[in-house]
Amino acid sequence: MEKSQLSPIQQKISEALESMKERALITEPNLAKKVRFISKIEGKNKALIGFEDLEKSVEYLASNNLVIFSLTLNSANEFLIKKDTVSQPVNADARKRRLASEKSKSILTNNDLIEKKSSKKSKSLNQQKKIRTKSEKINIYSDFENMDE
Numbered sequence: 439m440e441k442s443q444l445s446p447i448q449q450k451i452s453e454a455l456e457s458m459k460e461r462a463l464i465t466e467p468n469l470a471k472k473v474r475f476i477s478k479i480e481g482k483n484k485a486l487i488g489f490e491d492l493e494k495s496v497e498y499l500a501s502n503n504l505v506i507f508s509l510t511l512n513s514a515n516e517f518l519i520k521k522d523t524v525s526q527p528v529n530a531d532a533r534k535r536r537l538a539s540e541k542s543k544s545i546l547t548n549n550d551l552i553e554k555k556s557s558k559k560s561k562s563l564n565q566q567k568k569i570r571t572k573s574e575k576i577n578i579y580s581d582f583e584n585m586d587e
Contacts, residue, residue: 444498447548450477451487451495455519459505464519470546477551485544489536492517500525515539
């Protein structure tokens with residue numbers, strides 16, 4: 439499998455996993471935090487990784503002999519990513535539980551990686567705020583004779 443076959447979010451997940459390969463156990467929230475840091479995503483602090491995206495990224499790393507991970511699911515339906523000698527897929531019951539729980543969770547997607555272009559309206563609002571909040575210094579020791587009215 440080539441890196442060009444991965445979606446942008448899967449590429450970022452692969453990068454994060456490669457940078458964390460020294461660790462024996464990686465939790466999903468830690469991985470998501472690293473992905474947000476690498477992609478410079480602000481916000482979505484509680485967002486997790488999509489099951490298919492994580493599975494493809496782990497498969498890519500294993501197929502290129504970079505590092506091999508096995509996935510397990512804990513009781514909170516979060517992934518535990520273990521460094522292993524043989525890649526082990528998630529069992530069918532765990533897969534079903536995770537996919538059902540993803541419907542109610544916030545997941546990192548490709549759309550989060552795309553920078554939103556700010557509209558003309560938001561730019562003009564920012565300029566108006568700067569003008570409105572402009573502060574001027576007043577010299578309290580002046581004689582107040584030359585004050586503008």
